[in-house]
Amino acid sequence: MMTCRPIFLSPILNPPDLKDPVFNEPWEAQAFAMVVKLHERGHFTWSEWAETLGAEIKSWDAPYYEHWLAALEKIVEAKGLMSQVERLNRVEAWDRAAHATPHGQPIELSRS
């Protein structure tokens, strides 16, 4: 069954003047940008990030941005920006919100 993800339809999948798309899916772009912004604000050094990402890449086999996302989840916890419980509760809340949203409408957390 095809999963329909209306709010993720975005023109950024088709960058106008690059042969290869930079990101395969919008979530990759979001994960990428969060890391760069958190680093810019000084929440971690780039070496700390490279080390965290490198450890993920070494320990299991997955597409690059899945490693990236797993490393981001680890580093925000290690740096005390959010707890794991907080994060997992929020994942569930978004899932409930998505299921409560009629197809084609924006998914909002208030529906969870």
Place this chain on the structure above:
Amino acid sequence: MPHDGHDDHSELSPIALRVKALESLLVEKGYVDPAALDVLIDTYETRIGPRNGAKVVAKAWTDPAYAKWLKDDATQAIASLGFTGRQGEHMVALFNTPEIHNMVVCTLCSCYPWPVLGLPPVWYKSPPYRSRAVSDPRGVLKEFGVTLPEKTKISVWDSTAEIRYLVVPLRPANTENLSEEELAGLVNRDSMIGTRLAGRTA
């Protein structure tokens, strides 16, 4: 996006849920600004890319003083063209010669000179490239369609979080009459990683 077979409610993939959870919490807590995230993504997708690096290379081909500066202090020489790093990385330019061909890899993760080359291509991040660039660089080059003379040595450089490399490929023959802009058109992205040569057949 195909719309056949969907339910009447929406669904987010497990990975999209994880990203939304992180983002919404970081925004709520004031750690990131959602508008700034969008600006950053747009910048990387449309405005930063290998054309920046190509300008650096073409300038080095045509301007000996700039080439020397690039060799001595690549970070400053590149910044003088307006390309500066977000991660504060130190740039080193590696000049190919008929004797030495340089090739860049990041065996740890995928450190890459974003300001001049944009985001890394998929193969650069792949485990086979990361390991084989070190163990069998000549074989990797062959797969990219590059066969170097036997006497040309290959130097492989491993990027780190602190040091990023930019390969300055050899200027193609018979290009004396081209302008700097035309020359930049001959510099493809892979030639600045060292897996291809510069030239019309990119």
